[in-house]
Amino acid sequence: MTDGPVLVLNAGSSSLKYQLVVPGSGEVRTKGLVERIGEDGSDVADHAAAVEQLRRRLVEDGVDLDAVGLRAVGHRVVHGGPDFSDPVVLTDAVVDQIRDLSPLAPLHNPGAVAGIEAARARLAVPHVAVFDTAFFTTLPAAASTYALPRELAEQHRIRRYGMHGTSHRYVSRAVAALVGRPLEELDQVVLHLGNGCSASAVRGGRAVDTSMGLTPLQGLVMGTRSGDVDPGLHSYLHREAGLSVEEVDDLLNKRSGLKGLSGVNDFRQLQELRAGGDEHAALAFDVYVHRLKHYLGAYLVQLGRLDVLTFTAGVGENNAALRAAVVEGLDGLGLSVDAERNGSPGREARVISPDGSPVTVTVVPTNEELEIARQTVALLETGPAG
Numbered sequence: 579m580t581d582g583p584v585l586v587l588n589a590g591s592s593s594l595k596y597q598l599v600v601p602g603s604g605e606v607r608t609k610g611l612v613e614r615i616g617e618d619g620s621d622v623a624d625h626a627a628a629v630e631q632l633r634r635r636l637v638e639d640g641v642d643l644d645a646v647g648l649r650a651v652g653h654r655v656v657h658g659g660p661d662f663s664d665p666v667v668l669t670d671a672v673v674d675q676i677r678d679l680s681p682l683a684p685l686h687n688p689g690a691v692a693g694i695e696a697a698r699a700r701l702a703v704p705h706v707a708v709f710d711t712a713f714f715t716t717l718p719a720a721a722s723t724y725a726l727p728r729e730l731a732e733q734h735r736i737r738r739y740g741m742h743g744t745s746h747r748y749v750s751r752a753v754a755a756l757v758g759r760p761l762e763e764l765d766q767v768v769l770h771l772g773n774g775c776s777a778s779a780v781r782g783g784r785a786v787d788t789s790m791g792l793t794p795l796q797g798l799v800m801g802t803r804s805g806d807v808d809p810g811l812h813s814y815l816h817r818e819a820g821l822s823v824e825e826v827d828d829l830l831n832k833r834s835g836l837k838g839l840s841g842v843n844d845f846r847q848l849q850e851l852r853a854g855g856d857e858h859a860a861l862a863f864d865v866y867v868h869r870l871k872h873y874l875g876a877y878l879v880q881l882g883r884l885d886v887l888t889f890t891a892g893v894g895e896n897n898a899a900l901r902a903a904v905v906e907g908l909d910g911l912g913l914s915v916d917a918e919r920n921g922s923p924g925r926e927a928r929v930i931s932p933d934g935s936p937v938t939v940t941v942v943p944t945n946e947e948l949e950i951a952r953q954t955v956a957l958l959e960t961g962p963a964g
């Protein structure tokens with residue numbers, strides 16, 4: 579086996595995030611972001627121009643893609659729909675299938691398809707799609723099914739899909755390594771808390787529940803997304819505030835969450851406001867924590883027991899006060915953090931609960947790019963998972 583690098587691409591409608599990573603060692607050769615694709619006044623007209631720019635940037639960084647032994651390109655695709663439960667080698671037919679899933683992820687899949695097409699035309703190595711929903715295709719029907727008329731749900735592919743799956747998968751495996759126990763034995767809850775936020779319950783390495791749903795709007799309070807609201811809110815806003823469906827969608831996705839409550843979506847700013855006595859920021863923090871406890875409690879009961887609770891992503895990895903608030907008052911359920919361990923800054927995976935705790939609480943940095951690179955290479959070496 580060669581350990582050539584994998585180029586991991588995350589294409590959105592107007593941006594192309596890239597990272598050249600060595601899957602075995604995890605070494606990041608270079609990474610960056612091409613922005614403002616197709617925007618007025620931008621010199622990056624489309625995704626093809628973005629891939630050309632990426633190539634030039636790599637050369638500036640001393641990386642010649644034709645000479646570096648590039649193993650493959652791994653593409654992050656948000657929505658794999660009901661069918662893609664594993665990574666897949668990209669062919670024309672697969673690209674068409676991903677395009678067909680665009681109604682399920684209108685903000686994400688069209689950009690991914692544009693990025694995939696541009697990259698496939700310019701980089702003559704195998705291309706693999708890794709889906710953000712794939713980890714959650716194992717959800718039991720009771721967890722993935724909305725209580726809607728069956729035929730309608732089937733016709734429109736309405737179910738809970740879950741997102742951030744690449745992160746939840748990577749982190750739940752890293753947890754097993756950290757605590758030195760077989761993944762198969764562990765009941766886990768993973769809290770991915772970044773700009774987007776999601777919780778998952780993972781039994782023996784398989785996801786059994788997650789907080790995001792048909793779209794990434796469901797579940798936890800996020801930077802700008804509301805997470806759970808009363809489903810009756812949409813028609814109420816329509817009737818009482820005269821909002822259209824598009825306006826409600828925009829409101830709940832872009833102007834709600836921490837931003838709607840406090841004016842800021844960045845958790846660091848929220849903490850500064852809160853420390854300065856801002857009451858809106860304080861309430862935003864409390865609502866955020868309340869929702870987290872709601873899901874933690876639900877998953878604790880669904881799993882029936884819990885071995886490890888893990889915090890990951892920007893907020894989860896860096897904010898000790900938030901972590902302490904989530905487990906506060908849960909000693910009776912075996913959950914607590916050691917103040918010193920929780921408070922000490924670190925970049926590495928670590929245990930923050932006291933020794934001998936019934937539930938181990940950990941902080942594990944996520945690494946979606948490395949997971950995509952590894953899944954890409956694993957698929958090319960061993961073929962599709964059974």
Ligand code: AMP
Pocket residue numbers: 771772773774801843844845846847891892893896897
């Ligand atoms: P992500 O989407 O994983 O990049 O996470 C972004 C969120 O993490 C933002 O709300 C940031 O404010 C928060 N964040 C990133 N770094 C830190 C830090 N050092 N301390 C507190 N919050 C952080």
